[in-house]
Amino acid sequence: TPVWNRTFPATAANAGIVTADGGYVIGGTKSPFTYDIGDAFLIRLDADGNMIWHKNYAVPVIFDLEETADGGVAYSGNYWYGLVDAEGDEVWLRNMEGFAGYAVVPRPTEGYMIAGKDIRSGGGFAFGTDADGAIQWQTTYPDTAVYAAISAPDGGYTLAGIHFLSPVSSAAWLENLEEVEVTPTPATPGFGAVAAGMALLLLVVGRRWQD
Template identity: 30%
Template sequence: MAAAAWAVCLICFVSVHAAGFADGAMPEERFFRTLHAGTYTDIHTIVPLADGGMIAGGLAYNSGGVENGILVRYDADGEAVWEQRFTGDVIPAVIESGDGVYSGITYMTPLTYASHAAYENVTGTSTLFSVTGDGDILYVAELDNARASDIRAAPDGGVMVTGWLWVTDDGYAGFLSKYAADGTFEWTVTYPGLIPHALIMAPDGGWILAGATTPLPETPTDGWMLRTGSDGTEMWRQTYPGTAAFTVLDTPAGGYLVGGGTQSLVSYTGDAWFMLTDETGARISSSQPGGVALYDSAEMPGTGYVFAGKWADSGALLFVGYDGGEFGVIVRDDADGRLNTVTVAGETIVAGGWERISSNIKGVIIGYPVPEGPAQTTVPTTLPSPTQTPGFAAAACCAGIFGAALLLGRR
């Protein structure tokens, strides 16, 4: 397994253009790592490890190459331990599916780098794979005609995969599939007309899916959230017109936090939005904080939530309290880029994506300390009372968060 070119900065000092967190202090980078493994390298998923290291997956695109999916293990010092390549364009998600076993998905579409006008004819395949902690491949299973988007561990040691089918009699169709621990297919359920982007286990069992109604760019879409039983049978569904949901978390209050944008995923345009819901997915409060879209989210225990996304042409992290109030944003505005993924390991936020560095598009992994949230973001015992939806009025919503913006300079 060849090692990709990499670099690491354990402590990077940055300039602060404005302050907006509770104590007025900008979280300072704990580390900054880059991965340059192709013409275009992009981190889409990160799994923190117990030894302080991590496994990162994403894209290492080379023109004409077929093994563009890349998986890299780093030790606690940021050294690349091993690298694996997989057939496909991107590894969008990886999880720890067993003791020292990691499962992930890839997808390949011939038009990933084609013009948007060609997307109406797009097709493709995906794979499900599993590796050991040493990077040895245990299995690779093909998902024909599918675009896999997310994966979660099942209670019995298997895995659940969601995504959508490119061509069916009814057009696009979302799916939820179950696989055994050895990659053997067990069952699948389809949801016509839905494009799932996110999957989590429901707090009391079953599954929560969230997504959009089109995979095509520059096409009207409605966001949605769907609850299933353990066998994939639909139990309820909520729709959020004019949006697309890319990430979902369950909240300590018993509801859900949903984030995304107002355009489909591949558009990389539109307006970011997020909302809190009750346990049935009914919207309680929502906000359009500025920025283009929110692609991933993680809970900061005792503080609230952090979203990874894009603000104008740069990657960003948005900080939100348990009550849905925004209390800070870091915009990495010295370079074009995007943050696709975020996770929390102890007291460290770890985000990944890409940045254009010295004319090269490199994958980046960035660490920040978990900030101190404002006093009002203590964990609620019940959800807040339903309030009128802001209606995504950009001027009113953006004023609050930009007043608290942290614009982060870089090398």
């Protein structure tokens, strides 16, 4: 027996989650057949299904979403993935031209793993980002479209989708993907550092000359 039921006219939801405070967030698009730019939305509800906020974003559709530790929401969709804060305001938005992100999963340390398919070729992909959405690693699956992903117990990810055996046959597909360790690149001293070093050298030489 339903406890409560809510409808939201002129919207189509593709994803929904239960939030840490017992509420809900749903996401999708206002144009499910055409995916028009600007029609993606997120709606946040309290535990009783009452709307807290409803925001639209300058992207066509949201396919998946995850709550962040601070109550924000990371999402993925057609050509775009992004992050909003707990009030639904945009933190950052990143383009992935030609890709449809069907799954977003928090990485063990920071950032997100986005997975889906290349709309142009039909092949799949997965990539990891940092906390600001910059891509740090990427892998592709030429004959497989990825439609779902979750965190795996070993700190990696379990991906699920369709493996295309031929133009007329396919098979269900599942893969356990390891998390990729990213080694920070040592910073190279820039002009500012060089200039500061030269200034220090001149100061030392000047003092010795005065002595």
